Amino acid sequence: MALASCNQRPDSGPVVASAIGMPPRAADPSRKALDTPARLLMDATAEGLVRFDAAGQIEPGLAERWIVIDDGMSYIFRLRTAQWTDGSPVSADQVVALLRRQLRAGSRNPLAPFLTAVDEIVVMTPQVIEVRLRRPRPDLLKLFAQPELALWRPRSGGAGPLRIVHATASPLLRPAIDPGRADPDDQRRTAPEDEVRLIGERAARAIVRFAAHESDLVSGGTFRDWPLVASAGVAPANVRIDPAAGLFGLAIERRVGFLADAANRAALAGAIDRTALTGAVMAGWEGADRILPDQLDSAAPPAVPGWSLLTPEQRRDALRARVAAAGAPVTLTIALPPGPGATLVYGQVAATLVTAGIAPRRVAADAAADLRLVDLVAPYDSARWYLAQACRPCSTEAATAIEAARDAPTLAERSRLIAAADVALTSDAAFIPLARPLRWSLVALRLRQWQANPRAWHPLNRLRDDTK
Incomplete structure (x- = not known):
């Protein structure tokens, strides 16, 4: 019966994702701390040089590839062809300026104190930047993959992988057009199943919404609200616990x-x-x-x-x-x-x-x-x-x-x-x-890409099966 109840959601239409927190708004992490909805929105619409995949592993973001040289003292990133939300091209100069702003003295970015090993961030060519370190840091990519280091401009927005098509309190997100592909017209013809609606709300409301089959995902659950899950009648197959570190x-x-x-x-x-x-x-x-x-x-x-x-x-x-x-x-x-x-x-x-x-x-x-x-x-x-x-x-x-x-x-x-x-x-x-930190999610079975991981991080572009 429990399995049947969690299968009642049709595998069609946009993914509706509730994140526990305030209604999501893009914000500069160097000026304001981000809650779960804001982090998810930032990660979805303004990726960094690299990002986390569904399993919490590093995958390319704005950087299509990278190398590490000089015994770990230098990271060289080659940028992919990309556009900001307003359609203007992403340049290496812009990327370097944004990264420097996040790491400058006085930044409120919570990751800045753990990036003091960064000595310089410089432009090498129009497509290549270098991050030079004072000391070797083998964990640098995991820091660069955090939403707090997503590259976002106040007027131009981010560079995907999703973009906001309806900027409401619960924004509707759609895959961004990739200028590096030869079929931009085909990319404009997206199905509703490719879209994600992101809602920021209190845990109790998010759990009730999921239990009523009005959403596909509740993300950002902690110990604070876990007792509410037990009383909501959610099928066990939909309840996921991250091995959070x-x-x-x-x-x-x-x-x-x-x-x-x-x-x-x-x-x-x-x-x-x-x-x-x-x-x-x-x-x-x-x-x-x-x-x-x-x-x-x-x-x-x-x-x-x-x-x-x-x-x-x-x-x-x-x-x-x-x-x-x-x-x-x-x-x-x-x-x-x-x-x-x-x-x-x-x-x-x-x-x-x-x-x-x-x-x-x-x-x-x-x-x-x-x-x-x-x-x-x-x-x-x-x-x-x-x-x-x-x-x-x-x-x-x-x-x-x-x-x-x-x-x-x-x-x-x-x-x-x-x-x-x-x-x-x-x-x-x-x-x-x-x-250990307790992190939980409620996940509809249609979200086949969702995976529990030690980062307790679940990107909005890595929820449904790529083959769908």
């Missing part, structure tokens, strides 16, 4: 009072029952007790906190003893986003604190707080990204090692410094890992 935990933002002592912070981290916390939100959600999910590009396996060797009872006793030794009432504020999943997470953390004699208080996600929930998918596979995100703040030793790893002249030295920073950050108990 990233950080989910509590950053210790105010190191004062009880949290000024690293031993207190470690006791708090150890006392939280991760199995109960993740199970309260979703059965099978994977917990985490360390910052790094794998060794990645570190010279050593992930550092393990000392409390992980204790039994759950010993961990709870340790926190109670630290609170009793504080000699004064302990109150901690916890900043969390709204949503039923966030309420369940708060309930589990608060139960730990209350049992230990700590008074918890929940505050808004953007309010000043002692503990703040961090829920991020990693844009690329470097241990340094995890450590830099977890240092909010951290000890001088850990911060110095993280910065030194960024500036390391060789990959071997970078790996060594990353391992040292991991040990220092774990000893400092600056971050409380809780789980």
Whole structure:
């Protein structure tokens, strides 16, 4: 019966995609943070040099091919023949200017701090640009594939692979004409099945729309709204979970009072029952007790906190003893986003604190707080990204090692410094890992190209089968 219910959508007409967030609008990432609908719109209409395919792997974007030379210190990109939305040709000079703007000092682009290895971006010929590095970065392409580095001009728009044909609050997107192909007239004759309508809305509305068979996709789901899926009657075959890699935990933002002592912070981290916390939100959600999910590009396996060797009872006793030794009432504020999943997470953390004699208080996600929930998918596979995100703040030793790893002249030295920073950050108990990020989508069976992947990223031009 469940399979039958998820097959009721006809394999015809435009794909209707709901993304959790605000109605989508194109915006300059150097000036404004992008939510899921805006990122999807940017990725669809303004690709970067490279982009992610359905499996989260690198595929050509504005660059039709590239080479890496000088021991990884230079990336040379050959641009394809392309047009901006207004029909004007894309030039190498324009591409270089746009990339420089995203990486300039003062940019609000969230990827800019992780691209400091870029020394110069220069035009070599009208079709070729070069990105020169100060230090080798084997993960550069994964950063360039992010929607925040899509190439978009305020008046000219982007260069596809889709273009907006109806600029409403829920824009209709259609495949862009490729000037490199010999049949531009044929490209103008598209079928409705080639089109995508993108809707930005609250999770509850998106889930109801999907359950009513009025949409084909819900994208951008997180732990916050997962409990709504279970009550919506969506067929299990339509529910997809990404093996997302990233950080989910509590950053210790105010190191004062009880949290000024690293031993207190470690006791708090150890006392939280991760199995109960993740199970309260979703059965099978994977917990985490360390910052790094794998060794990645570190010279050593992930550092393990000392409390992980204790039994759950010993961990709870340790926190109670630290609170009793504080000699004064302990109150901690916890900043969390709204949503039923966030309420369940708060309930589990608060139960730990209350049992230990700590008074918890929940505050808004953007309010000043002692503990703040961090829920991020990693844009690329470097241990340094995890450590830099977890240092909010951290000890001088850990911060110095993280910065030194960024500036390391060789990959071997970078790996060594990353391992040292991991040990220092774990000893400092600056971050409380809780789980892997939870990312979910609702997917109609007609979207045969959709694939779960560690980036939790699903381009709008990679949903339906190419053969359709």
